[in-house]
Amino acid sequence: MSLNKETIKQKLVAKFGEQLTEWEEPYGVLTFTAAKDINLKVMQFLYDDEELKFRFLTDLCAVHYPTRKDEEIAVVYHLHNLPDNIRLRFKIFVPAVQPDVFTASKLFEAANWMERETYDFFGVNFIGHPKLKRILNVDEMDYFPMRKEFPLEDQTRIDKDDEMFGRGGTLGFGTQKAVIETVAEDDKNNEGEEVV
Amino acid sequence: MSDVQHHIKLPDGSIEKQTTTLNLGPTHPATHGVMQNIIELDGERIVSAEQTVGYIHRAFEKLAERRPLYQITTLTDRLNYCSSPINNMGWHMTCEKLLNVKTPKRVDYLRVIIMEIARITDHLICNSIVGVDSGAYTGFLYVMQYRELAYEIYEEVCGSRLTTNMGRIGGFERNFTNTAFEKLEKFLKEFPVAWKEFENLFTRNRIFMDRLIGTGAISAERALNYGFTGPNLRAAGVDYDVRVHTPYSSYEDFDFVVPVGKTGDNYDRFLVRGEEVWQSLSIIEQAYRKVQEFKGADAEVYHADVPEYYLPEKKDVYTKMEALIWHFKIVMGEVEMPKGEVYHSVEGANGELGFYLISDGGRTPYRLHFRRPCFIYYQAYPELTKGAMLSDAIMTMSSLNLIAGELDA
Structure with a gap:
């Protein structure tokens, strides 16, 4: 018995309904957008469900879209169901002025540094993170360099x-x-x- | 409290500390790169460890936002520099996925040969350095000369050795020369002998075993939770290998075993890497046989037909209009790429190396994120070393195969 993308989608829609939008499948990876305050619930559901079993956090990063009003920063999660070998990507959008996101580090230890890196470069404030401080840049830095308003040197x-x-x-x-x-x-x- | 301590006059307000803080790094010989470990010691036992990374952060992701695709290859070189061809190939394949380029079989096999050589060189360094850190220097020097031979193969193929910048989108910049194949044959003939001897020297060596067995262990469950991939995850008993799970570059055509360990300790990591070298050798042999089967015009194929991204040959640039135009457009970075987002990963020498590329239809990536395996699994270091002896922490560090270039991006 193998899990397919349609089943995953149905299960998620049945659970979260309207809160999940923008279903896509770019280059074969099921992608959707979740409402910003349910990221942890979605991940927990994907983790706990006996059939879905998305228990491996492959990647976590952010993207800055200055043109998207009031949802400038996207946080992107890549999850992997290892037994059935299916990847899944979901995003949440938060405003750049108050980029508050619930931390995934309680669910995945791996998220700890990935979130610190995301904070370091995009200023995403992960609520509940055990130690949210800069990781690759110097502590004294007072801006978030990967945001688009910081162009590379001319x-x-x-x-x-x-x-x-x-x-x-x-x-x-x-x-x-x-x-x-x-x-x-x-x-x-x-x-x-x-x-x- | 001993009597002696009562006679020491501590400055006012100082706290009598029961533990010792030890700074390991950033430039300590045992850290193999610029990273720092602040270790809290109770006698010789480790109470806690805290890692500091970022000493050689070079903002690759930001730089990539201003570069056309072919210029980003040089950035990937500098991630895991012990096996840069894997990074290069992984990047090219990511671009090919975005551009929907289908590479010819011969290109895939040649890439497999190069990637497996790179895996061997990486494992060779890691395992022999484990030896060095435990006080056995001989093995390191002994196998190092074969890395030299591997680098000569790279040199024949692309002209450089460490940061290779090898290949192009669609294939290789030139066909493999006969010398390259001769060197490959030499490598396949001589290296296994040396590797066998290296293993004889270490694997059943009582002192070496005592140093490694049971130290730095992690369970499969914790390893998965920590996002371990590659040999470190397989040593804990999970048979996840990107080459098998999501085959790329025609890995499905090859017959090989994915070695797994059981305890996830330093010794299992050492053994898994050792066995992977044998598997890589077998893959290279299979790939080389397959490459030899191409005859006539097929044996001259070394790239796919992607005029928009593949630099044309110099003689064409001088004689043909089309080639001249493409040459100019590529070099000036004036080729627009299709819109889309793609995640592609390859089995790097120390784990799943992922590239998350978002294109908004411009000439440079809108966003590029590298999933760097050792950045993710290095988080587990405090857990791996807690309660261990200081000397075990050194072994754990080297057997995790941390590469500072990849850690800091």
Whole structure:
């Protein structure tokens, strides 16, 4: 007897009904969105049900969608039913101003650091987490770097005064003016070159 | 309380501590990378351990949001750098899944050869380092020369050794040369002899066994709860292997055994890795035979036809218009990828290495998340070492196969 995606969907709909939306199957993985306050209930149900047995947390991460009003941050869970080998993905959306999510670390020990990482990079506040502090970044950091409002450095910026790293500085690498000047300088120097 | 202690004048307000705090790391020889363990010791027994990670965090996920797909391969190199080809192939396969690219069988088999060599090199390091940490240096030096040979194979295939950046979306950048196959044959002939001798040296060695058996043990249930994958999970008795559960790169065509342990302790982890090396050797032999069966034009196939992502050959770029256009578009990162989200995982050398890629139809990923196996299972370290001796904690650390590059992303 093997579990199929249709059964999983039916069981979940029977239990949670309207609270689960956006059913999809991108590249063969059953995906849905749950209301933000029932994430733990969904996981507990998937864990406890004798037929579903989603007892392995593969991955937990967040995604920032600045354009989704009042639900900017998505927390994505990847669960795995090992005996039947079925993967499942579900998301919850929370507002960026108050990203409160119930912690899964009581259910899965594995969630502990994954949630800390998610907090570290997206600022998701996992309620009930035993030790919610930064894990990969320095403790003094006062922003959440993976959010989209923090773009990577502009490759053409010239305000950095750093000769060693090739930007700005007195040599002015990278600026159009500097290139012309350097070429002119080189030409001048070459005139006096002698072979000894 | 001894009399001696009464004579020591402690500064006012200091608390008389019953335990010792020991900083293991970040640059301790026994930590194999920049990670720190703050260990609370009662005599020589460990009361608690706390891990600090993140010393070499390089923001790969953020960097990936600004890069076209082919430039992200170099980031994956630097995750588990003991087996970077597996990471490279895993990444290419994730992209291929998103782009719906079907790779030819020959490419799959060549990839299997490379990935299994990488698994061998990774296990070889881990197991021999377990030896080093228990005070037996010889085995390490003995098998290390075969990693050198494996790296020469990589070098023949892609030009580099440690951070390989091997392959392209759709296949390999060039066909395997005859020299590569000759080196592979040499490896298949000579390495098993060395590995056998390595195992003779360790497996039934009384001192080694006493150091490993019963230390750092974890039950199957706890291991699953902690998100263990790979050899560490299999040592606890769960036969989960991505190569078997969700075959990729035609792993279903191969005949191999998934070794499992029973107790989940350091010794079982050592044995499982040792046996996996034998299985990998058998897979490489099978794959090599299959590769040899391709004759004529089939034997020249080394990539799928994906002009949008696969860099054309240089001579075509100079002579053909189409190739020139694609070359320019790929190098400048001007190819739009389809919209979608995909999770793909491969059996990395230390566990399930997953790539969660979200594309919004742009030229770079909207979001890329790496499921890094050792980041997840390293959480169990305090539980594995609680109540153990300090020297056991060192063994547990090396037998978990922690790679700082992967831990910190």
